[in-house]
Structures are given as C-alpha cells and as structure tokens.
Amino acid sequence: MEVLDNLYLGFSHIFILENLIYCFLGVFIGTLIGVLPGIGPVGAMSILLPATFKTSPIGSIIMLGGIYYGAMYGGSTTSILVNIPGEAASVVTCLDGYQMARHGRAGPALGIAAFGSFIAGTLSIVGLMLIAPPLASIALRFGPPEYFSLMCLGLTILIYLASGSIIRALMMAVFGVIIGCVGQDAETGSPRFVFGIYDLMDGIGLAPFVMGLFGISEVFLNIEQVLKERNIFETKLKRLFPNLQDWKDSAMPIMRGSILGFLLGILPGGGAVISSFASYGIEKKISKHPEKFGKGAIEGVAGPESANNSATGGAFIPLLTLGIPPNVVMALLLGALMMHGVTPGPRLIQENPVIFWGVVASMYVGNGMLLLLNLPLIGLWVQVLKVPYKILFPLIILFCVIGAYSINNSTFDIAIMLIFGVLGYLMRKYNFEGAPMVLAFVLGPMLENALRLSLLMSDGSFLIFFNRPIAAGGMIVTILMLISCIVPVIRKKREAIPLEEA
C-alpha cells in the first residue's frame, strides 16, 4: 500500500539520531511549557525559532511541532492538580479533573489524560495520513456563514455545561460574550468598552482571564478557610493509575473526543479550545449519569483531553496541504518552513514527501515519547499535592503571576488575572458558574464576527445562512438541538403543575 511505503520513508528519516533528539527536545519543552500557566507554545516556539534556522527543515518542524502537542499534554497537569488551566484548552479539564484530585484520584485523572491524549494524538495522525487533502478542501468551504452556524451550534453546548441553574449559566454566558467582545471593533476600528486603557484595544486576554477565573479564585477560596484543620486534598491516595472501571468509562469518550477534536482542529479558528468544550458537553449529554459531571466524572477528563490533543493533529492538515495555518502556532510553523525554503501547499506531498511523511512519522514518535515521559511524572506530580497548602499556594500564585506577565510582557495581564480572580471568587460564593462564561468568551466574538462578515458578504440578507448547504445544515441542527432541550423542560413543567395542584 502506498501509504505504508510513504510511512516507511518518513520513519527512515525519523530514526536518525539528530531528528530523534529534536523530537525529544520538542516534546519535553512542550510539556514544561504546558505545565507552566500563561506562557504557551507560541512563546517557546518563537524563542527557539532562530535556533531552528541552523537545522534541517524537517528537524525544525519536528521540534516545533513537538512543542505544540507536547504543550497539550502538559496543560492538563496543572488543571487537574491545582485548578489552573495551563492553557485555554485545558479549562474544561479543571471542571472534573480537579474534583478528582480533591477526592484523592489525581493519579487516575492524570493517567487517563495522558493515555487519552496519546490515543487521540495517534488517531489524529492516522487521519492526517489518510484523509488530509479531501478534508482540507472541505475546510476551505467554511466561510463566515458556516462559522456562524457552527458558533450557534457551539453555544447550544453551553446549556449542557451547566451543573446548576441553567438561567444562571446563561447569564454567565451572556456576560462572557460581552467581555469577549471588548476591544477594537474589527469593522469600524472604534474602541468598545475600552475605558481609555490602551492595552484593552486588543481585547481581554484569554489566558489571564481563565487563569484568574479558575486558578486565582480557587486559591482565594482555599485560603479563606482555616487551613490547619483541613487538608485541601485527601492525602490518602486511592490509586496511582486508572483502574478497569475507569478505562471502561473512558473508552468511548476518548474515541468521540478524538474524532471531534480532529474535525474541529482542521477549521481555522476552531481548534483545541472549542473541541474540548464541545467534547465535555457531548459527554455530559450522552452520559447515563450527567449529575456526576462537575464532581469528578472521569469522562469529563477523558473526552476533552483527547479532543484537544487530536485537534493538534487536525491543525496540521490545512498547514501542510494548503499552506494555510489555522492558528497562531501553525503560522509559526509555516514561517519556519518558509525560512527553510519549503513552501507548504497542495504540492507539498508530491514535491516534498520527506517533509510531509517525516512530520507524520515524527508525530507518532513524539506521542509515544510523551506518553513515556508523562506516565512516570504522574507519581511526581501527585507528590506535589502532598505539600502543605500554606507552602504551595504562594508558589501557585507566583507562577500564575509570572505566567500572566509573560504572555505579553505586560503587567496589565496580571491585573486582568486579578480582576477575574476576584470575580471568580465572588461568583463561586454566590453560586454562579465560570465554565459557561469561558466558552461564551471564546465563541461570542467569533459569532459576532461571523455574523457581521456574513451580512457584509450578502449585502444585508439573512438568507445567506440558509442557502449555503453547510451553513444551512448547521443552523438546522442548532434549531433541532434547541428544541430537544426545551421540550423536556416544558413537559416537566406541565407534569409539575398537576402535581402541585393535587
């Protein structure tokens, strides 16, 4: 089979010592970057970019790519251990992963995250290998109207994210849209809710926002309790690795997450964040015990972690087959390739098969290395939880503060993190949830942008959402989903009334 031949070609280039070292370096650095809150793969990659000029093109992609998907592995670590999302794609892992840690199940959480990531990563590479070009051309057909319908669909997932009152979750979501859109208007250039603060012209940063809303608020909530008498984490660790039941519960979420993440990762602007949220929402909807979500359901970790890892595989598709990077990280990779005189695009696979298949092969190897790296580390991380909280929390704060600063080299981001830390703290006290706000924060501006661009394209006609096949499909599914949510509620109310009157 041709694919196997090509794979062999790829692997033959990987198993050269030099390239293996680059692969290891990349995934190692990526893992560390993922663990450190705030600074993301982009930062590390841009620092290493000049170093890669001296290496071969394949060496540099292997290393830089390794940093990217390595960061996805590392990001879940802090989410699970201390409720701090390592980067935005790991926010959802905080919801159940941290709860698992609080109940002494940090080991299984970390384990299933690592295994899920590995399986998902591998599956996404298979997808990349086999169906990259046709998928890429479908991705091109996604224009603003298609994105609008996708965002609408994404927002309906919000309803499933809520563990408590749906009304309150929706309120948080709507507020998330508002703060997500803060900044300079894309069309007119006028400042919106910027309050004269120039740093806000580009909007509120996602990383400081989630770090504050989840991480800092958690620290605040913990320190206001009298620590001496309580241990934040159950020290009696139940187990270090996932058990059979965990695996049985996680198997399908991992599969579903992998496919979902892969498909969403191909779309420009889609990517890891949205796919992790989507996976969580879907798992919760499908689950036979949705009330366990938010309290430590392992499906809530397995699905999203798989999704965000396979999204990285998917993201390579438009880059390698079209020369169009779907996100900032891929843009960097594109730059690195161009500096080496390689031009990714439709002809890359034929003209430069070594690059394409070498990257594919390196991703297999890299994922394997990551699994081997992360598994023993679980024992180490779990020890971190045993450190007394009074010693631990200043470290948490420090890493959050520096991490926030390092995103844009600006103390303003620290301030943002603090503001949302306080908000998150108050929200938890008064019974409002953060996750819907985060999803809406990401989707809201994209929704608005898609809406305005679509209307510009159609010269004001709303029909554009319905006379293009993909967009129409998305809108119909959204409407159906909304109906399927509302109908049971109405039915319940109808049943409740006779009961009350009886």
Added chain:
Amino acid sequence: MTRHQRLGSIFWLVVGIYVAIASYQLGLGRLHKPGPGFIFFLSSLILIILGIIDLVGNLKRPKIEKEKKAEPIWRGFRWHKVLLVLGGIVAYIYFLNLLGFLLSTFLLMVFLYKAVEPTRWWVAILSSLITTVVSYGIFRVWLQVPFPPGILEF
C-alpha cells in the same frame, strides 16, 4: 430565597443595564448591518431578562428553601486574608517596575508565606529565595521573558 442569592442576581442585573446603555451609545446599526454596539446591546438585554427571571423565580419558590439559608458564605471565613493576598499582588504589580523582578518577587513571596498562615521566618525567607532564583532561571534566562529592570538591573 436568601439575601445572598438575591444580591447575586441584582448585581448582574445592574451590569446588564449599564452595558445596555453604554452599547446603545456605541451605535446599534441596522438589522442587516449591525453596528459596534449591537452584540453588546443584545447580550445585555438577555442578561437583564435572565436576571429578572432569576430573581422572580426565586422569590416565588416555596418558603421551605429558607431552611437552606443557614449556610453562611461570609461568616466564619477569613475573607480578610483574601484581601491581604490581593493587596500583596497589587503591590507587586506596582513594585515590579520600581524594584525589578528579583527584589519584588522575593518580597512578594515572603509576604505570601507570612501573611496567611503562621510560618517561621527562616522557612519563609529560604523558600522565597529559592523560588525567586528558580523562577528567574526559568523565565528570564531560559524563556527570555524581559522583566522590567528596576534597581538591581536584572
């Protein structure tokens, strides 16, 4: 419904009203060409409506819920510690540009160790030193994050 829960909804209601007014001034545009304020206005309207539903819905709930009111959210919690830590970080932001990374970080760490829980001085100072140096190594030397120089020129 407890006073606390009402407070929450009222807060968001106020936020919604503010955003609605401000966004109206930004310009709503027309339906087929939404202006800059459109999405804010729409969102804040929804926020207001939901806030009202939340308030009203809870007021109507049977008085059995009052039993739950026993759960305090402020009494018995050391919220002043939260204020202390918050103040510390705010001061850090200010001092970072003044004193530079090494000094400010060290001071922040000592403060955090001492301010919340009783910690012995040598533990606080030693841990602060180690963490400051290690974080400097990771962030400044390895990741080349440019920190403001401040006094010690680091």
Added chain:
Amino acid sequence: MKRGAKEILVIVGLVVTFALLFQSVDLAKAKDPDYPTRPINFYISYGAGGTTDLMFRAFCDTAKKYLGQPFVPINKVGAAGTLVGVTVMNSKPDGYTFGSFAATNVIIAPLSGESPYKDISNFTLIGNFANYVYPLMVKADAPWRTWKELIEWARKNPRGIKVSITGAKSNTSMGVCVSQAEMKENVEFTYIPLKSSSETLSAILGGHITLYGSTVDPSTLEYVKEGKLRILAFMDTCKVPGYESIPSFQELYGFSIINVMGVLGPKGLPDNVLKKWDDTFAKVVKDPDFVNTANRMYTPVVYMNRTELNKYMAEIYPKAGEIIKMLQAEEAKQKK
C-alpha cells in the same frame, strides 16, 4: 497587631523608603560609550511566524552580527501596530528598546485619528529596510482577466466585488490605497475585514471573497504559480518577479500605496547610539543572507537611511493626510 504582621509592615516600610530614595537618585545610565552592553529588546507588531515577523527577526539576527549584542524579539500584536508604537514611545531612550514600523502604525493610523499619537514626533525613525509586494488577485476561474475588466464589472455591480484587505478599510495602507482606486474609477467595493493574510487566502480560495488585496508569502504565491490565483494589479511599483507585465497602480492611476517597513526607536536617543545604528543598518541591508531572505519572502530590500527616511516622511505626511481626509469625507457623505 499580631507579631508577624508587625514585622511585615516594618520590612515593607523599609523597602518603600529605600525605593523612594533610589528613585530620587538619577540612576539612568550616563552616556554608555560601549553601547551596546546588553541584549536589545525589539518589539514586533505582527504575529509570530508571519512574513513581517520573520523579516524583523531576520533583521535582528543579522544586526546582531554588526552590533555585537543579541536581540530579544517580542511580539506585541494589536491595534494596527500602534501598541508597539506606544510601547516604544514610552520607553527609556537608552538604546535598548526598538520596534517595528510599517505604513500603518506610523502614517495611516496616526493620521486617521485612530491611535494615541498623532504623528511621529515622539519617535526616531532609524531606517527603512524593505518594501512589501501588494498584489490584487482573483481566483483563476473568475471572469476577469485584467484589472480594467474587473473595474467595468464593478461599475455595473456596485458593492458586488468583495475585497479583503487585511484589517479595516479606514486605518490600513491597503485600505486607503484601494479606496483611492475606487474613487478614481467611481466604483464601490464591499470590504470584508479579515485579520490576517492567511484568512484572506483561505477566503478567496473558498470563494467567499472575490478580490484579494494584501501582502503575500511564498505559500500564497504558490497558488499563483500553479495558476489557481491570478494577479490583476499591484498596489505599488514593487512587483513579484516574473509578473512585471501586470500593471501597478502607479501606471494605471499615478499613485502608489504607501509602502514602508523599518525600525523605530523612542525620541531622544544619544548620539553614539544613533551612529552605531546608522552604521549597522547600512551593513544589514547589504548583508547577502539578509538580502536572500528578503527576496525569498517577497519583501525585497529597499533602503532608506535616517535622513532619507525623515525626508520621505516629511513629504508623505501632508499628502497622506489629505488623502485620508478626502476618504473620510466621502465616507461621511455616503452614510447620509
């Protein structure tokens, strides 16, 4: 007060006192004859990995050879490049902070009133090292083979041509340039504001827009070479090698897009710093590696030293100001 708290207060008080004391002593480095003695921060106003970012990083890499100290490239994207402008403007003029400029953040944005600075008086423009290429392209299966054909169609179909220039129409050099063409030809395009040239590329390939009007990178030009995209015109006399027969706006209308790319620093740099930079700059633009990279990225080297650059700015500012005022008046008229 608890014992621990008192101690903290004492320490904080001491530190604050010392800090204030130090502040009053002028610690700013006196003339630094051995400039530079430590790494130089360089702010890039474009996203990491894009062609502009790569060009500036290549500049930093090459300048390091002649200046003797490494650079720390920092991406500070946002607000059409004015965020970098503000950062550099407010930095200490000690020669260790510089930034990138292109037409948008030093000319267009200030003149159109959408930036915190109104002109370049707070900057030292060190030099210009390259120009962009700005092709206007359509898909190969589009019915127009020349720019004239497109304009004729546009005349009969107002707002029918959907063009995407990266960024907003009002505060980018591309927006201003295409708007001028619209006015000259008396047609009306629809502007679809997208955020990056990659988005623009995928939009045109997917058929969501009709006209691409932005910078290009080697990947984009692959599509041209393969015949999937067709260049109809260039916004500047700077053309893609091999496509010189395609007209530029200069040939068609007598004007060009404002096209600059270079380094800026804060106002008030000491003389020895300036001299070192002038020398370095002149050497970088002749460096063979740098020239190669520039050509490969389709941003060929175009050199203007400090004096020439300032002269250019002095000339272009009033002209650009008029054009922008005219365009803004048109906009206002149309809104009524």
